[in-house]
Amino acid sequence: MSNSDDQAIQRVKLERRRCWWTALALAVVGAVAMVGGAGFAMVSGAEGDQATAAGVATGIGFALTLIGAIWAWSARPGQSITVAASGEGARRDKLERARTQQLVMLPVVLLLFMAQAHRAMERILGGDHNLGAYVQVLLPVLYGWLIPLIVMGWDAHTRKNRRFLEDELTQLMRARSMILAFVVLMTGLTVALGLGLWRAQYGVMALPYVLALGGASAGLRFAWLDREAGRDG
Amino acid sequence: MDEHEKEAALARERRRRRRYGFALVVFTLGIVGIGALAASEDSADAQWDMAVAAAGGVAMLVGAILAWISKPGEDRRRLDAIMTYRDRVQRNRTIQLFTMSLVVLIDVIMIIGFSDNLLAGRVSEAVVPLLMAVTVSWIIVMTVMEWDGGSRQMKKFLDDELSRHIRARATGLAFIVLMAGATLALAASVWAPNWTPLVLAFSLLASAGAAALRFALLDREASGDGE
Numbered sequence: 001m002s003n004s005d006d007q008a009i010q011r012v013k014l015e016r017r018r019c020w021w022t023a024l025a026l027a028v029v030g031a032v033a034m035v036g037g038a039g040f041a042m043v044s045g046a047e048g049d050q051a052t053a054a055g056v057a058t059g060i061g062f063a064l065t066l067i068g069a070i071w072a073w074s075a076r077p078g079q080s081i082t083v084a085a086s087g088e089g090a091r092r093d094k095l096e097r098a099r100t101q102q103l104v105m106l107p108v109v110l111l112l113f114m115a116q117a118h119r120a121m122e123r124i125l126g127g128d129h130n131l132g133a134y135v136q137v138l139l140p141v142l143y144g145w146l147i148p149l150i151v152m153g154w155d156a157h158t159r160k161n162r163r164f165l166e167d168e169l170t171q172l173m174r175a176r177s178m179i180l181a182f183v184v185l186m187t188g189l190t191v192a193l194g195l196g197l198w199r200a201q202y203g204v205m206a207l208p209y210v211l212a213l214g215g216a217s218a219g220l221r222f223a224w225l226d227r228e229a230g231r232d233g
Numbered sequence: 234m235d236e237h238e239k240e241a242a243l244a245r246e247r248r249r250r251r252r253y254g255f256a257l258v259v260f261t262l263g264i265v266g267i268g269a270l271a272a273s274e275d276s277a278d279a280q281w282d283m284a285v286a287a288a289g290g291v292a293m294l295v296g297a298i299l300a301w302i303s304k305p306g307e308d309r310r311r312l313d314a315i316m317t318y319r320d321r322v323q324r325n326r327t328i329q330l331f332t333m334s335l336v337v338l339i340d341v342i343m344i345i346g347f348s349d350n351l352l353a354g355r356v357s358e359a360v361v362p363l364l365m366a367v368t369v370s371w372i373i374v375m376t377v378m379e380w381d382g383g384s385r386q387m388k389k390f391l392d393d394e395l396s397r398h399i400r401a402r403a404t405g406l407a408f409i410v411l412m413a414g415a416t417l418a419l420a421a422s423v424w425a426p427n428w429t430p431l432v433l434a435f436s437l438l439a440s441a442g443a444a445a446l447r448f449a450l451l452d453r454e455a456s457g458d459g460e
Contacts, residue, residue, distance in 0.1 A: 124423055134423075137419075137423075141416060141419065144412070145412065145416075148408060148409070148412065152405060171401070174401070174405075175397065175398075175400070175401030175404070175405075178401065178404050178405050178408055179378065179400070179401070179404050181408055182374075182404050182407055182408040182411065183374075183378075185408065185411050185412065185415065186370070186371075186374060186411060186437070186440070189411065189414075189415055189418075189433060189436070189437060190367055190371070190437070192418075192433065193363065193367065193430060193433045193434065193437070196429055196430050196433065197357075197360065197363065197430065200426060200429070203422070203429060203430075203433075204419075204422040204423075204426065204429060207415060207418060207419045207422060207429075208419060210415060211412070211415050211416065211419065214408075214411075214412060214415070215412075218408075
């Protein structure tokens with residue numbers, strides 16, 4: 001076994017251990033939030049602002065627990081390490097595939113959050129200014145920001161693995177998907193402005209959708225182009 | 234024209250173009266000052282108004298004279314003669330984008346002039362600058378993307394590798410600016426609803442202006458002859 005194979009095994013082990021503990025921590029935090037939120041809602045009754053916040057905490061906790069559990073399963077200890085799949089070339093493939101999966105998953109999650117944000121936005125416009133509604137509106141906006149950051153390669157993970165994730169093809173796909181996202185965003189904002197001139201409420205309602213669509217189109221277009229480019233023949 | 238002569242002519246032309254651009258900016262600022270004065274109905278301080286009007290008039294005059302002095306001359310004609318068609322078309326695009334960012338500046342000032350109406354919720358009285366903001370920003374984006382009629386006819390001269398690279402970088406910047414503007418507009422719509430159209434129009438203009446300026450500057454940087 002050569003030196004570089006040793007290094008590859010060490011790296012995979014380290015990565016797996018880190019992933020395992022992160023996932024466990026995430027799941028624990030999520031479980032605490034879920035139990036705490038649910039417990040609070042049961043004690044204080046299902047009315048008012050605090051109950052809404054508790055509901056949001058429960059929901060987020062549930063999502064975190066789920067994600068943590070999936071991660072922990074994929075990084076569970078005691079798996080065999082194949083040396084061939086840990087080399088540089090395989091690593092690039094793996095990272096690129098992970099990025100593409102991420103860019104498909106995030107827009108899907110984002111569009112799910114949109115449904116929630118729509119109702120929250122209605123409540124805020126109705127004069128119900130509570131924290132839970134703000135958090136619900138904020139979530140799709142945050143996701144809408146996260147996706148372009150990944151596409152542009154500005155997130156911490158991509159920056160760390162820049163030498164794997166930054167090539168000619170990526171730059172081309174990034175350019176094309178950012179142009180689409182920009183045009184979508186601009187069209188959306190123009191429509192929102194027009195709606196706002198006609199009925200101010202509709203314009204405001206449209207804004208989270210526009211932000212989310214702008215972000216989602218960047219991610220989905222990138223993933224689509226990546227799939228097209230990866231197809232053999 | 235030999236190589237040495239060409240270098241000298243290029244240097245002179247570069248200086249002339251810088252002067253010309255500066256003159257246009259001064260002239261625009263003069264217009265903007267006087268326009269802002271005309272847009273504000275109630276003048277609180279007559280002396281201040283006089284000062285602004287005088288400064289605007291002087292700026293317009295100085296700008297016009299400077300532009301006249303540094304108008305395209307012999308060097309430009311001779312350089313044009315040896316320029317390839319592609320260079321000329323691409324240079325026109327850069328000039329167009331610089332000019333459009335001046336239009337963006339004018340429109341921003343116009344909207345600020347109308348902002349009293351907007352903030353008081355009388356949106357219908359400020360429809361014209363808002364529509365202008367939308368139109369100007371779309372025209373700029375069309376030019377950057379080369380989707381307008383003129384660019385599509387010239388596509389084989391305009392759409393080369395370098396342009397694509399520059400366009401990608403300009404669009405990335407414009408996207409971030411627009412996204413930030415939209416987020417700000419969302420925040421405004423929750424806490425201060427009357428500010429929403431204002432913020433939206435500004436973010437459209439800012440992002441289009443960023444795209445135009447970034448494109449033009451990168452293009453100028455890329456062509457090493459100082460275009």
